[in-house]
Amino acid sequence: MARDVTSDQVGRVMAHLSGRVYLRPPGGGREWTASAEDLRPISASESLRARVAEANRRAVRGNR
Known part of the structure; x- marks a missing residue:
């Protein structure tokens, strides 16, 4: 993962x-x-934050 x-x-x-x-x-x-x-490595906490945000978006879409 990178920014x-x-x-x-x-x-x-x-x-x-x-x-x-x-x-x-x-x-x-x-x-x-x-x-x-133009890419920078991201920290473990940034990576986790991005993955959790995406999981939350998928969960909301799945409930509709």
Whole structure:
């Protein structure tokens, strides 16, 4: 998991090709690309926060 500093989004690294990194939101969704230079590692607590937020969104959607 990494933070794209240009968009301030956290994503799971899916692939790395020719200096571009492909990321996807923690719970799935639309993939985006970022330059490797624009990514920063995230702490364990940031990673957990992102995964819990996505689990909560899935739970709410499942109850509708």
